[in-house]
Amino acid sequence: MRRLPLALLLATLATPALAQSPASSWRLVNRTGQDAVSLVSTATGAAHPRGRNRLRQPVSSGAEKTFRRKAGSPCQLDLRVRLADGKEAVAAGHDVCISPTVVLEPVAAQPAAPAAGRQRRAG
Structure with missing residues:
Protein backbone atom coordinates (compact mmCIF):
# COMPACT_ATOMS: atom_id res chain seq x y z
CA MET A 1 0.00 0.00 0.00
CA ARG A 2 2.91 2.35 0.48
CA ARG A 3 3.67 2.30 -3.24
CA LEU A 4 0.30 3.71 -4.19
CA PRO A 5 0.75 7.07 -2.46
CA LEU A 6 4.26 7.41 -3.90
CA ALA A 7 2.94 6.58 -7.37
CA LEU A 8 0.17 9.14 -6.95
CA LEU A 9 2.67 11.73 -5.80
CA LEU A 10 4.91 11.12 -8.81
CA ALA A 11 1.94 11.24 -11.20
CA THR A 12 0.77 14.50 -9.65
CA LEU A 13 4.20 16.10 -9.96
CA ALA A 14 4.44 15.05 -13.58
CA THR A 15 1.19 16.72 -14.64
CA PRO A 16 1.78 19.88 -16.67
CA ALA A 17 -0.85 21.86 -14.77
CA LEU A 18 1.11 21.60 -11.55
CA ALA A 19 4.58 21.85 -12.96
CA GLN A 20 5.78 25.40 -12.37
CA SER A 21 8.59 26.72 -14.48
CA PRO A 22 11.12 28.79 -12.59
CA ALA A 23 11.62 32.44 -13.37
CA SER A 24 13.65 32.77 -16.52
CA SER A 25 16.89 34.63 -16.95
CA TRP A 26 18.45 36.74 -19.67
CA ARG A 27 21.99 37.86 -20.45
CA LEU A 28 23.53 41.19 -21.34
CA VAL A 29 26.68 40.85 -23.47
CA ASN A 30 28.81 44.00 -23.59
CA ARG A 31 30.80 44.38 -26.83
CA THR A 32 30.79 48.18 -26.90
CA GLY A 33 34.52 48.62 -26.27
CA GLN A 34 34.03 50.21 -22.85
CA ASP A 35 32.57 49.44 -19.44
CA ALA A 36 28.81 49.44 -18.97
CA VAL A 37 28.30 51.35 -15.72
CA SER A 38 24.53 51.26 -15.35
CA LEU A 39 21.51 49.42 -16.73
CA VAL A 40 17.90 50.48 -16.42
CA SER A 41 15.25 48.09 -17.72
CA THR A 42 11.57 48.97 -17.89
CA ALA A 43 8.56 47.32 -19.45
CA THR A 44 8.15 48.43 -23.05
CA GLY A 45 5.60 51.22 -23.24
CA ALA A 46 5.69 51.98 -19.52
CA ALA A 47 4.04 55.30 -18.68
CA HIS A 48 7.00 56.29 -16.48
CA PRO A 49 10.11 54.67 -17.95
CA ARG A 69 13.32 37.65 -14.61
CA LYS A 70 10.68 37.18 -11.96
CA ALA A 71 7.78 34.95 -12.92
CA GLY A 72 4.94 37.04 -14.23
CA ASP A 85 32.15 57.79 -21.43
CA GLY A 86 28.56 58.90 -20.75
CA LYS A 87 27.09 57.53 -23.97
CA GLU A 88 24.16 55.14 -23.93
CA ALA A 89 23.31 51.93 -25.70
CA VAL A 90 19.57 51.35 -26.01
CA ALA A 91 17.68 48.18 -26.89
CA ALA A 92 14.00 49.15 -27.17
CA GLY A 93 11.26 46.54 -27.15
CA HIS A 94 13.57 43.56 -26.67
CA ASP A 95 11.69 40.36 -25.80
CA VAL A 96 13.93 38.60 -23.28
CA CYS A 97 11.65 35.53 -23.22
CA ILE A 98 12.02 34.83 -26.94
CA SER A 99 15.59 36.09 -27.27
CA PRO A 100 17.25 35.95 -23.84
CA THR A 101 20.62 37.30 -25.01
CA VAL A 102 21.01 41.05 -25.53
CA VAL A 103 24.26 41.90 -27.32
CA LEU A 104 25.45 45.51 -27.27
CA GLU A 105 27.79 46.31 -30.15
CA PRO A 106 29.87 49.51 -30.57
CA VAL A 107 27.35 50.94 -33.05
CA ALA A 108 24.70 50.84 -30.30
CA ALA A 109 26.51 53.58 -28.34
CA GLN A 110 24.91 56.97 -28.90
CA PRO A 111 25.06 60.30 -27.08
CA ALA A 112 22.89 60.10 -23.97
CA ALA A 113 19.39 61.51 -24.23
CA PRO A 114 18.63 64.32 -21.79
CA ALA A 115 16.86 63.13 -18.67
CA ALA A 116 13.11 63.68 -18.67
CA GLY A 117 12.06 66.76 -16.76
CA ARG A 118 15.51 68.34 -16.92
CA GLN A 119 16.10 71.33 -19.13
CA ARG A 120 19.27 73.29 -19.56
CA ARG A 121 19.10 76.96 -18.82
CA ALA A 122 20.72 79.42 -21.13
CA GLY A 123 23.25 81.26 -19.15
Missing part, protein backbone atom coordinates in the same frame (compact mmCIF):
# COMPACT_ATOMS: atom_id res chain seq x y z
CA ARG A 50 12.25 55.10 -14.86
CA GLY A 51 13.97 52.38 -12.98
CA ARG A 52 16.87 51.59 -10.74
CA ASN A 53 20.35 50.68 -11.86
CA ARG A 54 20.48 46.90 -12.09
CA LEU A 55 24.29 46.74 -12.17
CA ARG A 56 26.04 46.45 -8.84
CA GLN A 57 29.40 46.80 -10.57
CA PRO A 58 30.44 47.72 -14.12
CA VAL A 59 30.35 45.10 -16.86
CA SER A 60 33.61 45.22 -18.80
CA SER A 61 33.69 45.16 -22.57
CA GLY A 62 33.73 41.54 -23.67
CA ALA A 63 32.02 40.40 -20.48
CA GLU A 64 28.44 39.41 -19.83
CA LYS A 65 26.00 39.57 -16.94
CA THR A 66 22.99 37.33 -16.29
CA PHE A 67 19.77 38.74 -14.86
CA ARG A 68 16.81 36.87 -13.40
CA SER A 73 7.07 40.07 -15.06
CA PRO A 74 6.91 41.40 -18.62
CA CYS A 75 9.06 39.88 -21.34
CA GLN A 76 9.29 42.96 -23.55
CA LEU A 77 11.78 45.41 -22.06
CA ASP A 78 13.33 48.73 -22.96
CA LEU A 79 16.98 48.52 -21.89
CA ARG A 80 19.16 51.59 -21.42
CA VAL A 81 22.84 51.01 -20.69
CA ARG A 82 25.06 53.91 -19.67
CA LEU A 83 28.69 53.51 -20.76
CA ALA A 84 31.82 54.80 -19.05
Whole structure:
Protein backbone atom coordinates (compact mmCIF):
# COMPACT_ATOMS: atom_id res chain seq x y z
CA MET A 1 0.00 0.00 0.00
CA ARG A 2 2.91 2.35 0.48
CA ARG A 3 3.67 2.30 -3.24
CA LEU A 4 0.30 3.71 -4.19
CA PRO A 5 0.75 7.07 -2.46
CA LEU A 6 4.26 7.41 -3.90
CA ALA A 7 2.94 6.58 -7.37
CA LEU A 8 0.17 9.14 -6.95
CA LEU A 9 2.67 11.73 -5.80
CA LEU A 10 4.91 11.12 -8.81
CA ALA A 11 1.94 11.24 -11.20
CA THR A 12 0.77 14.50 -9.65
CA LEU A 13 4.20 16.10 -9.96
CA ALA A 14 4.44 15.05 -13.58
CA THR A 15 1.19 16.72 -14.64
CA PRO A 16 1.78 19.88 -16.67
CA ALA A 17 -0.85 21.86 -14.77
CA LEU A 18 1.11 21.60 -11.55
CA ALA A 19 4.58 21.85 -12.96
CA GLN A 20 5.78 25.40 -12.37
CA SER A 21 8.59 26.72 -14.48
CA PRO A 22 11.12 28.79 -12.59
CA ALA A 23 11.62 32.44 -13.37
CA SER A 24 13.65 32.77 -16.52
CA SER A 25 16.89 34.63 -16.95
CA TRP A 26 18.45 36.74 -19.67
CA ARG A 27 21.99 37.86 -20.45
CA LEU A 28 23.53 41.19 -21.34
CA VAL A 29 26.68 40.85 -23.47
CA ASN A 30 28.81 44.00 -23.59
CA ARG A 31 30.80 44.38 -26.83
CA THR A 32 30.79 48.18 -26.90
CA GLY A 33 34.52 48.62 -26.27
CA GLN A 34 34.03 50.21 -22.85
CA ASP A 35 32.57 49.44 -19.44
CA ALA A 36 28.81 49.44 -18.97
CA VAL A 37 28.30 51.35 -15.72
CA SER A 38 24.53 51.26 -15.35
CA LEU A 39 21.51 49.42 -16.73
CA VAL A 40 17.90 50.48 -16.42
CA SER A 41 15.25 48.09 -17.72
CA THR A 42 11.57 48.97 -17.89
CA ALA A 43 8.56 47.32 -19.45
CA THR A 44 8.15 48.43 -23.05
CA GLY A 45 5.60 51.22 -23.24
CA ALA A 46 5.69 51.98 -19.52
CA ALA A 47 4.04 55.30 -18.68
CA HIS A 48 7.00 56.29 -16.48
CA PRO A 49 10.11 54.67 -17.95
CA ARG A 50 12.25 55.10 -14.86
CA GLY A 51 13.97 52.38 -12.98
CA ARG A 52 16.87 51.59 -10.74
CA ASN A 53 20.35 50.68 -11.86
CA ARG A 54 20.48 46.90 -12.09
CA LEU A 55 24.29 46.74 -12.17
CA ARG A 56 26.04 46.45 -8.84
CA GLN A 57 29.40 46.80 -10.57
CA PRO A 58 30.44 47.72 -14.12
CA VAL A 59 30.35 45.10 -16.86
CA SER A 60 33.61 45.22 -18.80
CA SER A 61 33.69 45.16 -22.57
CA GLY A 62 33.73 41.54 -23.67
CA ALA A 63 32.02 40.40 -20.48
CA GLU A 64 28.44 39.41 -19.83
CA LYS A 65 26.00 39.57 -16.94
CA THR A 66 22.99 37.33 -16.29
CA PHE A 67 19.77 38.74 -14.86
CA ARG A 68 16.81 36.87 -13.40
CA ARG A 69 13.32 37.65 -14.61
CA LYS A 70 10.68 37.18 -11.96
CA ALA A 71 7.78 34.95 -12.92
CA GLY A 72 4.94 37.04 -14.23
CA SER A 73 7.07 40.07 -15.06
CA PRO A 74 6.91 41.40 -18.62
CA CYS A 75 9.06 39.88 -21.34
CA GLN A 76 9.29 42.96 -23.55
CA LEU A 77 11.78 45.41 -22.06
CA ASP A 78 13.33 48.73 -22.96
CA LEU A 79 16.98 48.52 -21.89
CA ARG A 80 19.16 51.59 -21.42
CA VAL A 81 22.84 51.01 -20.69
CA ARG A 82 25.06 53.91 -19.67
CA LEU A 83 28.69 53.51 -20.76
CA ALA A 84 31.82 54.80 -19.05
CA ASP A 85 32.15 57.79 -21.43
CA GLY A 86 28.56 58.90 -20.75
CA LYS A 87 27.09 57.53 -23.97
CA GLU A 88 24.16 55.14 -23.93
CA ALA A 89 23.31 51.93 -25.70
CA VAL A 90 19.57 51.35 -26.01
CA ALA A 91 17.68 48.18 -26.89
CA ALA A 92 14.00 49.15 -27.17
CA GLY A 93 11.26 46.54 -27.15
CA HIS A 94 13.57 43.56 -26.67
CA ASP A 95 11.69 40.36 -25.80
CA VAL A 96 13.93 38.60 -23.28
CA CYS A 97 11.65 35.53 -23.22
CA ILE A 98 12.02 34.83 -26.94
CA SER A 99 15.59 36.09 -27.27
CA PRO A 100 17.25 35.95 -23.84
CA THR A 101 20.62 37.30 -25.01
CA VAL A 102 21.01 41.05 -25.53
CA VAL A 103 24.26 41.90 -27.32
CA LEU A 104 25.45 45.51 -27.27
CA GLU A 105 27.79 46.31 -30.15
CA PRO A 106 29.87 49.51 -30.57
CA VAL A 107 27.35 50.94 -33.05
CA ALA A 108 24.70 50.84 -30.30
CA ALA A 109 26.51 53.58 -28.34
CA GLN A 110 24.91 56.97 -28.90
CA PRO A 111 25.06 60.30 -27.08
CA ALA A 112 22.89 60.10 -23.97
CA ALA A 113 19.39 61.51 -24.23
CA PRO A 114 18.63 64.32 -21.79
CA ALA A 115 16.86 63.13 -18.67
CA ALA A 116 13.11 63.68 -18.67
CA GLY A 117 12.06 66.76 -16.76
CA ARG A 118 15.51 68.34 -16.92
CA GLN A 119 16.10 71.33 -19.13
CA ARG A 120 19.27 73.29 -19.56
CA ARG A 121 19.10 76.96 -18.82
CA ALA A 122 20.72 79.42 -21.13
CA GLY A 123 23.25 81.26 -19.15
